[in-house]
Amino acid sequence: MGEFKVHRVRFFDYMPSAISAMAFNVHTERLAVARADGTVEIYNFADNCFQEKVIPGKDGRTVEALCWAGQRLFSTGLNGEIVEYDLENLRSKYTVEAYGGPVWTISSNSQGTQLAVGCEDGTVKIFELVEDSIQFQSNFDRLKSRVLSLSWHPSGTQIAAGTMDMIRVFNVTTGETCTALLQMMVDRAAGANKKKEVAVWSVVFLSDNTVISGDSAGKVQVWDSQMGTLIRTHLVTKWDVMALAVSRDESSLLAGTSEGSVVQFQFISARLDQPDKEWQRTRTLRSHSHDVRALVHTDTAAVSGGNDAHLVVRPFMEKVVKGSKESAPCKITFPHRSLVSCGKKAGILLFQFPERLEVWRLGESNENGIPGEELSVTKKPEALIHLKRKGDDHICCSTLSPCGGWLAYASASSVRLFQLQYDNDSIALTKVKLPKVLRWANQLCFSADSSRLFASFSQSSVLVFALSKSEAKYVHTLKPKSVSKQAVHLMSTSDDGQWLATANSDCEVHVYNLKKLKYHCTVPVYGSCPSAMAIHPTGSNVVMVHADQKIFEYSLEQKEYTEWSRSLAKKGLHGSWLNRVAPVTHVSFSASNPDYIILHDMNMFCIIDKSLPLPEKDSDLCNQNQLRSMNEAARVKDSHAFKICEMFKNLLCVGLMEDHSLVVVERPLLDIATRLPAPVRQKKFAT
């Protein structure tokens, strides 16, 4: 296939934010994950854990707890507000002040009609869900200290609340402590920590009136809520038990500790012949280096997240078919969308952080080398611009024009456009005013000739702006012929300036004709969400890669799948390709060879050569190493369309520049780990 000069970039110091809360919606199989910077991400567990939505955070908003109430998602934080999210436009819908100081926890009843929040002042407040809002309903008896955790009884009549040193069970209708119940006093830790209060970080109320608590003394305790008696104590760790999660059938319980381990308990009989079941500690999963702050127990897997920012899905082997895709453990660190834009004509990279943008110019080398060699860098890479965002809202998307002359970013409250002028060493950044019609955007995109800016707006519509010297003029609004209200998460234009394609989380791909400024067609909807998409520069074909790793090529002129796509579908993709866990996040093409499709995920990049035969089922998909050792004739015989290069790891971006060199942006996990605070349990030598 050929030699490539690779710019191996590691100076994008992207830091994922710690995971602070998670909530799983069993009915829609959506997992909501909140991070320490206030970002909320929605993962679709029915679609290979694809991150289909990201709601950007906001300064001053932390999320302590998340909960689903039906299809609605609520969060609370230490700013004392309850937030409901607009999942279609990916922003907060409204906020309600709880008037109880910082809010530590939120929980909805199983019917999805009431919300309970636990406040710093010791109150538990009940809110009623009404259409498009929530309404305060009642206050429970005030407790002596902050309410850290809440759990509804499945019947919805009682709530268990964990506070400092104790657990209370309230009657929801009266709001009083159940008269028959004593309060359950949690033992403090032994020894020096005796004087320290014990925080009950998490409680779980089971339908058989058992309450299980996890506390800061490292205990998981099982209580009888009717008698108020302690049934069993499991000392799990020397540190805190931060999170608990119970399975839907209440037979298995997970406890996450500050050591980074997740301990599973199962409700089983201690001996085979005994009918009495009790909670037994069964297994320990070690997936994290830092505190596990949030846990979800799905039917088949343990999902955990914490301060090390990894979202880890560990399937239970007894619940999944061995060797199937669900049985693969999955660790998600990077977002499933691109944070890097390449100005491929100018050799410029744009890095997106929540609070700033960075523009870098790539280095240069005069040499030519043989494969495997590292060239001496004659010109070092250079940071051109650090652009701080305005306002409290985090940057949700950004883009750089291919010529490198325009830059745009958007947050939940504003869209900004800048013109960049390079003058040898100096660089001038001029802000260009955008018409007021554009208040926010989900995706931004420049046309290939940098004459137009496209911004996706509510209900999958796209606003078109014409760019001229220091001016942006509104031209048109493109609207799809569908009823979907979902936000656009992918947008792509063709190099010839004729086509624009958008994809939304309802898996729809709409194509517009830019010459005529009108809707052209919709690609047949496939069941999995597109994770990357691009339009071929000359062939008028759109190539889509979906979250389930399927690849389609659709001819826009014929409005049908291309011959190659059909043959691929007929033959089926190679098993190793389909079993990959990380979704493809970027598709691009080669200007020199129209048959090349370049795609990458977190662990590899792949160049598909459409002119070559597809890989056979029993052949090796990643055969670069074998091909390297073969002679020319054997190489021709054995090579297939999928050229997979696994030389680079933890990829954030792979782009092909106009001078035929590749840009590989890596973010080694070790670099992220070294910037995390020290974990509570320091690893020692040989232990």
Add this chain to the structure above:
Amino acid sequence: MAALYEGYTLCALLKTPNSLVSGINGIEVDSDIDHVVVTDSTRSVTLYKVSDQKPLGSWTLKQGQSLSCPAVYNAGTKEYVSVSDGKVIRVWKAEDLLLDKAFKATLSANVWRVHAVPGGGLFVLFVRGAVRLLDDVLAAPQQPIEEVLGQEENIRSVATVTAETQHFVIFTTEQNSCHFLYVQRLKPNSLQKFSLEPQGPAPQEAQAPLSFSACYQEGHIRLLCLYPDGHVYQSLVSMRGPPALPPGGAAPLPRTQLLGLHVGGALLEAASAIYLDDCHVAVVGAPHPAAGPDFLCIWNTNFQTLQAGKEIPGKVYGQLWSYAGKLFIPHGRSLTVIPYECPTSSLATALGKLKRAGSRVPACVPSWSSLLDGRTPSDLIESSQNIGRAGPHGVFVQTATVEAVQREVEALLSRADPQDLNPWLGQLACSLVSRSSTDPPFYPASGLAALVRTGSLCHSVCPELLLLALEKRDYLLAQLCLQAFPDVPENITCCCLKTFLSAPEAEVQTACLEPSSLSFMETHSAPQRGIELNGFTSTGGGPDPEKPSSPPIHTCPLGVHKAVLLNEVIQTPYSDAFLLPHLKDLSPQQLMLFLQYLHFLYLQYSQDSFKQEDKSIAPTLTQIMDWVCLLLDAHFTVLVMTPEARGLLVNLHIFVRSQVRFCSELGKLEGSLQEIQTLRRQKEMGQYCIQVIKIF
């Protein structure tokens, strides 16, 4: 290093009228390697099982008849063959009881020897030099036999060699004091004749070779000749040599000197030298350079070193056979079997284990060939007068006073480079030593010390020197010898050890030893307060019920001078297999003292008090540990039975245990560090680089 083991008697020798003859005609092997067929000089043949030292069978001729040739075993027909009365061939089997009833055939000519060649049947060598196959001879016993040898030419000795598929019968003859060698090749038959160079001061008094041995090696037949003046020559005869010369002509046989044995003036009378393997030669009947006249010695011809020696009491008849790792020597009134071992030798094993490599200037070992092949440096000619006097037979050494000798030695050493004097220094030392031992008041201490300090001597050159030093209680000389000699045998090392350990402290204190080693020991044997040892105290390791009440040793159990001498012993190269038996001779008191000292050294090491610069003087930790192990091996039972050893052993055990734990911790650390090393290697990329990759 080659070794001779304890011998045992196989049988008694017959009384013979001539006391110079042993009464054994020959020894041959049977099909079993443990069997030998011994033919005595009269009329009986006996089959012995060697390991059991008992006869398995015996055959005797009638009175009046006599066996003229040793019986040989024909492996092909499983028969024994001998010759009686010169020309009667006798063939019998093991189950035959009486020889008279066995097969016999009378030949037309006298037979010298019958020889068995492995896989090649039997050959008959007639007295007049003809060689025939036995089967051919028996087919027609009365066939005429040609005469190969000339008038008054008589066979002296004979040997056979098998090289690959070719068999050779080699015999020497004498004719008018001239000696010839015939190499008879069999199948196809061809004969080569060589003349042996006359040996001796004058052609008229040419010496006859005393013994003659042959072996095959890498396309050549190697011949070994021992002459009465102690010279051992080797000649190589190519297997594919030129065809036989015309009758009467004899090519001179080129020869190289292999060894020059020290014969002490007199000529050898009965001696024999045979090949043991490529580089080892066994010599019997020649005097041991240090000990006495009648010795069995194994010499390494590559390194010219004496590897082993054993005194052979009684009359030695100059007969020697070697079969299956055993030497058969008739001497006095018995036939003795001495097992030997010649391991493949390297320079290190030939010179003893060179454990302190590089720490000292290696002693230069004089080469016998340079000594005798006349590579005499020209600048020495001027001092030839002196050397003549200093030579082994020099009158000067025999008569001069101690002072005069010492003056002369110093003058000699100052005049020439000791490297050039190498051969003569050895002779000089030997003669000084032999005079000192015969003439007790004569002891040129400083002269000997000066000779040793040249570094030109080694133990095999002058084996009596170290023993003399011990006998005279000359500790400085002993120290110098131990430092300078690379080849001190283990038994001598052990002698030194015993002498040093049992020497009265007061006597050793007065000795004047090497100052550097003394000052080193003085700084380190000063009493020290208990210091933590590598982070472990010797009593560490938890409560121990066996913990002795006495505090751990931190003071040297010996005087400084004694310690210095022991250090030299510890640093002497040795081979543990040979040292171990001698170590067992240590008395329990000596053992305890030595063990205490080694323990002290060990503790010193653990405290890191032996610094880097002491390396050449201080014994290394490995040497100390090896000696401790050797002592414990040699005296385990003694130590268990000795009550006073208990405390020491417990202390040693506790300390060793703590060290073992420490080492295992180090092992863990090493693993971790190695892991880091491998990790580092992978990751060297910075923030940015430009690489070239190729996608196929």
